[in-house]
Structure formats: C-alpha cells, structure tokens
Amino acid sequence: MAGEKTPIHVSATPRARAARAPACLIMIYGGELGRRVELPDRHLTIGRDDDNDITVDLHTLSRRHAQLFARNQAHYIEDLRSTNGTFVNEAEISEPTALRNGDLIRCGGAVLKFIEGGNVEALYHEEIYRLTITDGLTHVANKRHFLDFLEREIARATRHNRPLSLVILDVDHFKEVNDRYGHLAGDRVLQGVAAVVATQVRRDEILARYGGEEFAVVMPETELEDAAVFAERIRLEVESAQFDYDEEPIRVTISLGAAALTPPDSLDSLIVRADTRLYEAKEGGRNRVRA
Numbered sequence: 192m193a194g195e196k197t198p199i200h201v202s203a204t205p206r207a208r209a210a211r212a213p214a215c216l217i218m219i220y221g222g223e224l225g226r227r228v229e230l231p232d233r234h235l236t237i238g239r240d241d242d243n244d245i246t247v248d249l250h251t252l253s254r255r256h257a258q259l260f261a262r263n264q265a266h267y268i269e270d271l272r273s274t275n276g277t278f279v280n281e282a283e284i285s286e287p288t289a290l291r292n293g294d295l296i297r298c299g300g301a302v303l304k305f306i307e308g309g310n311v312e313a314l315y316h317e318e319i320y321r322l323t324i325t326d327g328l329t330h331v332a333n334k335r336h337f338l339d340f341l342e343r344e345i346a347r348a349t350r351h352n353r354p355l356s357l358v359i360l361d362v363d364h365f366k367e368v369n370d371r372y373g374h375l376a377g378d379r380v381l382q383g384v385a386a387v388v389a390t391q392v393r394r395d396e397i398l399a400r401y402g403g404e405e406f407a408v409v410m411p412e413t414e415l416e417d418a419a420v421f422a423e424r425i426r427l428e429v430e431s432a433q434f435d436y437d438e439e440p441i442r443v444t445i446s447l448g449a450a451a452l453t454p455p456d457s458l459d460s461l462i463v464r465a466d467t468r469l470y471e472a473k474e475g476g477r478n479r480v481r482a
Contacts, residue, residue, distance in 0.1 A: 213231060214229070214230045214290075214305065214306060214311075215227050215228060215229045215230055215305075215306050215311055216228045216230065216259075216306075217303060217304045217315065218247075218301070218302075218303055219295075219302050219303065219322060219327040220301065220302035220327030220328050221247065221249055221299075221301035221327075222247040222248075222249070224327065225319050225322055228244075228245055228303075230259060230261070233260070233261070234258055234259070235258065235259045235260075236256075236257070236258045236271070237252070237256050237257045237258070237259070237298050237301075237303075238252055238253055238254050238255040238256040238257075239252045239253065239254050239256070240255065247298070247299075249300045249301055250299075251275055251299030251300040251301075251374065251375055252275075252299035252300070252301060253271070253272075253273035253274050253275070253299070256270070256271060256298045256299065257269060257270050257273065257277045257296075258271055260287075265289050266289070266307075267287045267288060267289050267290065268284065268288055268290060269284075269287040269288070270284055273298070273299070275298075275299045275375055277296070277298050278296070278297040278298075279294055279295070279297075280294055280295055281297070281382075290305045290307075291305070291307070292305065292306060292309075293305070293306070299375065300374065300375060302327055302328065304318060306318070323336075324336035326399070326400040328381060328400075329381055329382050329385035330385070331399055331400055331406070332399035332400070333399060333400060334399060334401055334402070336397070337397065337399030337407055338458065340397045340409055341357065341409050341462075342458050345452060345458055345461065347411070348452055349454060353412060354413055354414045354415075354452065355409075355410065355411055355412070355413065356410040356413045356414065356415055356417070356418035356449060357407065357409055357410070357418075357449065357450055357451075357452075357461055357462065357465045358408040358410065358421065358422050358447055358448070358449045358465065359406070359447070359449075359462070359465045359466055359468075359469045360388070360406050360407075360408075360422070360425070360446065360447040360469070361404055361405045361446050361469055361473070362381070362384060362443055362444075362445055363445060363446055363473070363477040363478060365380070365403075365404040368380055368441065368443065372436060372437075372439070372441060375436070376436040376439075376441060379435075379436045379441070380434050380436075380441055380443055381400075383432060383434035384406070384429055384432075385398070385400065385406065387425065387428050387429050387432050388406060388408070388428075388429070391424060392408060395412070396410050396411065396413075415449060415450070416482075418451065419449050419480055422447040422449050422480040423480050425445070426445055426447055426480055429443065429444065430442075430444050430478065444477060444478035446469060446472040446473045446478060446479060447468075447469060447472060447479075447480045447481070448465050448466060448467065448468025448470070448480075448481050448482070449465060449468055449480065450464035450465035450467075450468055450482070469481070
C-alpha cells in the first residue's frame with residue numbers, strides 16, 4: 192500500500208554473530224580430543240556416568256565429578272565432592288570458581304579448555320591447530336611436531352654443514368610412581384619434568400613428549416659435547432626438583448642419551464643412536480647421561 196514502508200531485514204554481521212556465540216569447552220587431553228561442548232545458560236555436569244552432559248570414560252573421574260553453570264554473564268565450575276578433585280590452572284578449587292578465557296580445567300585425567308563467548312570459531316580452530324602440534328598434558332610439542340621439526344633441521348644442517356644434536360630422556364622407574372601414587376600423580380610428575388626441562392631449552396630448540404615418559408630435545412647449532420653438558424644440567428635440575436601431589440612430595444630422576452648428526456644420518460638413524468645412548472644410561476644404573 193502507498194505510504195507503507197517495506198521492512199528491511201539486515202543479516203547479522205560476522206562480528207555480531209560472533210558476539211552472540213556461546214562459550215564452550217574443548218577437550219584437550221584424556222577424552223575425545225578436539226571435542227567442543229557449547230555452554231548454554233544452564234547447569235551441565237561432567238563425570239564418568241552416561242547421564243552427565245559431558246561424559247568422559249576415565250576411571251579417574253567420579254561418576255558425577257563437577258558442574259558448570261552461568262551466573263551474572265559469567266561461567267562457573269564447581270566440584271561435586273569428587274574423589275580426585277577439580278582443578279583450574281592446576282589449582283584445586285573448593286568453591287564455585289569463575290572461568291576466564293583460556294583457563295584449563297582438570298577433572299581426574301581429563302583436561303578441558305574454556306573459551307569465552309565471542310569469536311569462538313576463530314579461537315576454536317586456533318586451538319585445534321595447537322592440538323595437532325602440542326601434547327595436551329605437558330603442553331610441550333607432541334611426537335608429530337617433533338618429527339617434523341627434526342626432519343627439517345636435519346635437512347638444514349646437512350645442506351649447510353652445521354652441527355645438530357638430539358637428546359632423549361626417560362623418567363626412571365616411572366611405573367613404580369604410577370603403582371605407588373596412582374596415574375594422576377604420574378601425570379603430575381610428567382608435567383613437572385617437562386616444566387623443569389623447558390626452562391633450559393632455547394628458543395631455537397624444541398622440547399617434545401616423545402613417548403609415555405620419554406621426552407626429546409632437538410638442538411640445532413649444537414655439538415655433541417655441548418649437548419652432553421646440557422643433558423647433565425637438566426639431569427641435576429630434575430634430581431633436585433620436588434613434585435607435590437595430594438600433599439605428598441615425589442622425587443624422580445631421569446636418564447639421558449645424546450647423539451650428534453653425522454652424515455649420512457637420516458631421521459631414523461639419529462633417533463636410534465640417541466635412543467641407544469639412553470638405553471646405555473639405564474643399563475649403567477640410571478640417573479646419568481651417555482653421549
């Protein structure tokens with residue numbers, strides 16, 4: 192009709208859609224890696240039983256372990272008297288705790304990352320990429336990233352005739368730690384060892400979790416003698432460190448093997464030689480370096 196205005200429907204801009212996007216959790220360790228769970232404005236529970244909103248089939252979780260809820264435009268997590276506790280950024284919580292963007296939530300052996308509402312899609316894809324190169328428990332490089340990095344550095348060192356060393360280390364008697372204190376304590380030890388070693392690794396080097404309790408350090412521009420000095424330094428650092436779990440101190444030692452690139456080394460042959468030196472360190476009594 193004359194005089195009437197035709198309504199104009201304007202689609203929300205990407206920024207406006209992002210602003211309305213709900214917060215979410217991303218599973219980064221112990222469950223279905225990369226799984227995203229949106230957090231609506233209602234209570235959600237995390238636990239081992241199937242009737243939870245977020246079910247993680249790990250024996251280290253209680254049947255109903257924790258709950259999440261929204262209050263005053265913020266998201267909170269609360270422990271539900273679980274056996275192994277609920278942690279936010281490695282601090283155990285005893286009351287409802289507000290979550291901030293990037294917080295890490297640990298329930299038993301499961302680790303989830305909180306991403307606040309906003310540009311969730313970009314942050315989610317960024318986190319998924321990070322998961323492809325990072326070990327979810329220790330937050331150092333994973334085996335896949337380690338192998339890619341080492342292969343590139345071998346090619347570069349060979350092309351330019353530059354030194355390159357590899358150190359592989361293993362936590363001594365790690366099975367005994369798990370058997371005596373439990374697997375969560377073992378996880379705490381692995382996190383602690385990685386953190387200690389990481390303080391000694393330079394920016395152009397890479398520390399990776401190579402296996403269950405094995406770690407590796409790729410050291411470009413480093414001769415074997417210097418790699419051995421580095422290995423002895425981190426051996427002493429770990430030996431003097433104390434990793435507390437459930438108010439009980441745990442001490443461990445590490446054994447280390449080091450090898451230097453020798454043409455015509457391949458990725459596999461360099462790893463085998465470093466691993467052989469590690470085996471010799473363990474056979475020689477553990478808590479020592481062989482290069």
